[in-house]
Ligand SMILES: NC(=O)c1ccc[n+]([C@@H]2O[C@H](COP(=O)([O-])OP(=O)(O)OC[C@H]3O[C@@H](n4cnc5c(N)ncnc54)[C@H](O)[C@@H]3O)[C@@H](O)[C@H]2O)c1
């Protein structure tokens with residue numbers, strides 16, 4: 001892999017490779033863009049088959065955080081970490097503390113939080129070594145696990161997508177397919193079930209499926225069968241790149257709206273959804289509840305303030321559909337445009353010289 005070519009392609013600022021033989025830590029921190037502020041993005045722990053796959057994931061996810069944070073109106077840039085390893089077998093205290101020390105070494109250019117495979121307990125270990133971590137235990141005055149808040153944001157984003165697709169944002173009686181019933185999607189299913197939606201779920205983890213079947217009366221299907229179900233809305237809540245050449249022709253839904261990052265395998269798959277009249281709620285906007293919540297910690301966490309901001313996801317998604325229609329572009333492009341324009345505007349206003357840096361975020 002030609003790493004500098006990759007970095008130039010989307011103008012990545014920095015890739016940091018972290019290795020600690022003692023604990024087995026192998027981590028890649030990707031800092032994509034810090035125009036708006038320090039790069040905030042979670043840490044994913046995953047058993048990648050190859051190092052190339054891990055690097056690809058880190059950079060795709062890091063760039064997604066730049067767009068997510070910008071679109072959410074946060075004064076934060078974008079970055080992400082991947083740790084190579086099996087989250088069920090390879091974790092230890094020393095690993096997360098070693099990782100925390102690497103983060104500390106970046107002196108605030110990167111702030112972490114949870115992602116797939118990491119937990120509040122892992123963040124607490126990182127916090128032993130650095131303050132540049134969010135989503136730590138509420139006992140520290142922090143916001144804790146971001147997943148339930150991501151789920152809430154996703155729920156109201158699905159309602160905004162339903163308004164666009166069906167002319168009514170009620171989910172009562174709608175059939176919704178949910179791919180992956182993990183941390184985010186379990187709580188999402190709870191909201192959907194309460195509103196009277198019918199759920200069809202899948203997961204590679206049987207226990208997760210059983211829980212959704214028992215708790216919400218969901219119908220379970222095999223992982224490969226989730227795309228072809230007769231349903232109204234598809235909510236991808238597992239891994240990325242699931243909207244692709246194989247899956248699009250199988251879809252019978254009117255909308256795709258879920259929490260997974262990087263849902264479109266390639267941008268052209270967003271064009272394909274548009275061409276088929278399938279409403280697509282851009283992933284980095286609908287799933288921004290978690291980062292909005294953890295980012296609030298940087299000002300001294302206030303749940304009410306954070307939730308108010310999470311609720312703006314409904315209007316953001318609605319606005320994206322408006323821009324999409326106004327400018328004749330697919331929704332994924334409208335979302336990109338919204339984020340890029342904000343970064344550009346802030347960049348221009350910061351070109352004035354200012355002696356003391358008023359905008360540096362104060363830490364707890
Ligand atoms: N946790 C958050 O706050 C947050 C915020 C924003 C975005 N996201 C994104 O949302 C998605 C879910 O995050 P999470 O925190 O719930 O993760 P999680 O690991 O708790 O849940 C993911 C679930 O997907 C299942 N899964 C994996 N591959 C699958 C497949 N091929 N088919 C079916 N199921 C599969 C896993 O078994 C797991 O139960 C991820 O893409 C994540 O990046 C999460």
Ligand SMILES: CC(C)C[C@H](N)C(=O)O
Pocket residue numbers: 040041042068112113114115116135146261287288290291294
């Ligand atoms: C900062 C975190 C809450 C990041 C989250 N995993 C996301 O992808 O948005």
